[in-house]
Amino acid sequence: MTEPAELSDRELVRRAQQWRRHSLYGTRDASDHAREHEAEMRRRFGGGTTLAAPLVTLQVPLARRPRPWWRVW
Structure with missing residues (x-):
């Protein structure tokens, strides 16, 4: 079997x-x-993946936040 280092990308x-x-x-x-x-x-390509990326969330203003589905009133 060919070694991985000998293969093309x-x-x-x-x-x-x-x-x-x-x-x-x-x-x-x-x-x-x-x-x-x-x-x-x-x-070869570096170890950068999206797994180590920081989680960024957008801040939604309180007035525009959707209601939880379980609240009827």
């Missing part, structure tokens, strides 16, 4: 997705291969 992404799909279907050792490919992707 496009092929690396394709194989990482393929291995992850196989691991979801329960193929033995597929999750290990998927992790190797995903680690190489993080090394």
Whole structure:
């Protein structure tokens, strides 16, 4: 099997997705291969994801806030 470091960017992404799909279907050792490919992707493309992004909420004025659905009055 070709090492993840030897693959082109496009092929690396394709194989990482393929291995992850196989691991979801329960193929033995597929999750290990998927992790190797995903680690190489993080090394090449950086580890920035939206998971670490701050949660920003918009402040809605009190008068414009919708009523909770359970309040009838």
